[in-house]
Amino acid sequence: MRGSGLAWPVRWRDLVPIGARWFWWSPVRYFLPVFLGIESALVLDRGMPWRGEWAWTVDWPGSNVVILGPLLAGLAVWRTVSVRAGLSDSGEVMSPSGLAPLAELVGVIGWAWLAHGIAIITALSLTWSVHPDGVPDLLPLLPQFVHLAGYAGLGALLGALVPQPLMAPLTAITLLFAVTQFSAGHFPALWVYVGGATSSLVGLSYNPQVVLAQLVLGGGLFLLAFVVRRGPVDGLRVLRSAAIACGVPLAVAALWLAEGPDQYVPVASALEQSCMGEAPTVCVFEANRWAGPPLQHVFHALAQAARAEGAADLPARFEQSVPGQPTDPAVPTFVINSGSVTTTRADPWQAAHYFVLDRRCLSADASPPGVSIGRLQLLAEYLVMKAGLADAVPDPRLSDLMRSSPAHRAAWVVAALEASRQCRFADVPTPPGVTP
Amino acid sequence: MSERPHWWSGSVRGVLLFVRTRRLVAVLVATVSLSLLLGWVRDLTVAVPFAPDTTTVDLYLLTPVFVAALAGATLGAPLAAWEQLAQHRMVWLRGLHLAVLLVAVVVMALPVGGKPLGELPAVVRNGMVLVAVVLVWGVLIEATIAWLTAVLFAALCFFVGKGGADGGARGWALLVRGFDAPTAASATVLFMVAAAIYIRWGPQRDT
Numbered sequence: 001m002r003g004s005g006l007a008w009p010v011r012w013r014d015l016v017p018i019g020a021r022w023f024w025w026s027p028v029r030y031f032l033p034v035f036l037g038i039e040s041a042l043v044l045d046r047g048m049p050w051r052g053e054w055a056w057t058v059d060w061p062g063s064n065v066v067i068l069g070p071l072l073a074g075l076a077v078w079r080t081v082s083v084r085a086g087l088s089d090s091g092e093v094m095s096p097s098g099l100a101p102l103a104e105l106v107g108v109i110g111w112a113w114l115a116h117g118i119a120i121i122t123a124l125s126l127t128w129s130v131h132p133d134g135v136p137d138l139l140p141l142l143p144q145f146v147h148l149a150g151y152a153g154l155g156a157l158l159g160a161l162v163p164q165p166l167m168a169p170l171t172a173i174t175l176l177f178a179v180t181q182f183s184a185g186h187f188p189a190l191w192v193y194v195g196g197a198t199s200s201l202v203g204l205s206y207n208p209q210v211v212l213a214q215l216v217l218g219g220g221l222f223l224l225a226f227v228v229r230r231g232p233v234d235g236l237r238v239l240r241s242a243a244i245a246c247g248v249p250l251a252v253a254a255l256w257l258a259e260g261p262d263q264y265v266p267v268a269s270a271l272e273q274s275c276m277g278e279a280p281t282v283c284v285f286e287a288n289r290w291a292g293p294p295l296q297h298v299f300h301a302l303a304q305a306a307r308a309e310g311a312a313d314l315p316a317r318f319e320q321s322v323p324g325q326p327t328d329p330a331v332p333t334f335v336i337n338s339g340s341v342t343t344t345r346a347d348p349w350q351a352a353h354y355f356v357l358d359r360r361c362l363s364a365d366a367s368p369p370g371v372s373i374g375r376l377q378l379l380a381e382y383l384v385m386k387a388g389l390a391d392a393v394p395d396p397r398l399s400d401l402m403r404s405s406p407a408h409r410a411a412w413v414v415a416a417l418e419a420s421r422q423c424r425f426a427d428v429p430t431p432p433g434v435t436p
Numbered sequence: 437m438s439e440r441p442h443w444w445s446g447s448v449r450g451v452l453l454f455v456r457t458r459r460l461v462a463v464l465v466a467t468v469s470l471s472l473l474l475g476w477v478r479d480l481t482v483a484v485p486f487a488p489d490t491t492t493v494d495l496y497l498l499t500p501v502f503v504a505a506l507a508g509a510t511l512g513a514p515l516a517a518w519e520q521l522a523q524h525r526m527v528w529l530r531g532l533h534l535a536v537l538l539v540a541v542v543v544m545a546l547p548v549g550g551k552p553l554g555e556l557p558a559v560v561r562n563g564m565v566l567v568a569v570v571l572v573w574g575v576l577i578e579a580t581i582a583w584l585t586a587v588l589f590a591a592l593c594f595f596v597g598k599g600g601a602d603g604g605a606r607g608w609a610l611l612v613r614g615f616d617a618p619t620a621a622s623a624t625v626l627f628m629v630a631a632a633i634y635i636r637w638g639p640q641r642d643t
Contacts, residue, residue, distance in 0.1 A: 034588065045596045067591055071584065078581055169505030169583035176591050177498055 026107020035115030062195010074172025076155025150218030220250030
């Protein structure tokens, strides 16, 4: 590799052009199309529900790290082993100053960062094209890039300790297999998951302590590649001290993350509600103010459809709540899931779910029986259809219901809504015309 | 009195040298060990879609990927030149050996791990596909990085290929499709034939 041989001391200002050469001439540059292909496949594979929400857009490519990272670690091993073999053949000696791993890591990390950055910019552009409210908070990107560097550092470390060609695929395979086990819950997921969904619409955000621990974990793995050496080296005492300085916080962070702390915490903006509209009034978190009008439109249409059937005692107000957090027991609540609302449209099915099923009644002691859930689901479908919010769903029960007389349907709507409001789920009557 | 090494010292070194200079033997030893290990450690498994109750990522993806990576390692191994002098073997022949080896390994591993033999063809199919991918890549581009294609393909099949319309595997995700899927079987055969032709008559590099 050109420009990797350095003699200490190196002036810091020289590091920039040297680093640029390390980056540009790294053989890893040939893998940019591979990185971009992986990023594109993973970003677009699950659709684009994140469009319209800045926080979710920023988070979404973060889930690529768990797949790109192990491959990066394998590539770092490959480069480390290849360069060591090449250097030993030519008799050239790398500087013992600690810059040898940097020469390879600059290329490995740089090209991976570039691909990840392109994926993020593409995702942000797609969201920007639908004119979302506010500006993106780019801070959650930091753990993503640090973890990519951590994977590469781990690879360089393993490549230096076990300089065998087979170490590269073994590292990548082992880490990828480990990721599949993380997803199955066999190992601490917080070791690897640095993105996915902030759930900002729900009123949650990343736990700063978890983010800090993840940064320590990724950063520690990256730095370990510079301070752990195999065989006799100059300045061994300094290196040992540095290894302890990196290893101890890394171990503490890993152990703490293994205990499974809450990845999300309620955001401060969830404490302030912004209310709008009437019949019913809909209140959302101040940060989600833009989501209020479409949600109020849907709730209003559902209420009108219910009133048309004769329901009179309907809630005058719905409030957004944070899952797991206490709410006002006098007001029915709802949760906004990511992807369920844009600036112009709210998902009628989710709103109808909260309209017919009072969340205040949901608890371990009073969870509704399955048959009642099914009846209330049918009620939601019926109200959405009557409100003209969506086309009829291909539910045979809905067809049976529509064949019954309007008077029977109206009586059923009123009785079912009343039973749900009073948490008497067992009293939700059988829909007319529908086989129990 | 001169100090003589223990009688077993030379034997151990001889075995190690034998293994190091005969990568296929190393492949056999390592793969059997891994398969047996994974067969025993059945709790560390994640289902892949074509048989959710019995099909797990360890045997159906991990073992074939590992074998393919080892196949790639034989291409770019430091002792490859020495091996060529000692015993001239063409790349496609090594691949054939590995494919046969995979069958033997899986047959041995399945009873130990309690896996059903009914899924055996899919495991063998996965091994053959990945070995073919690695061998072609190793000849086409760069031997020392040939393993990446197998790992990448397996990862994409596992993480992306399972998102088919009906909840099953996508068409291109050969590794997570059932062996009875005709398109997957056809693609596998075509891929193997293409690989064999290219490796046999294509430009030879680093063999």
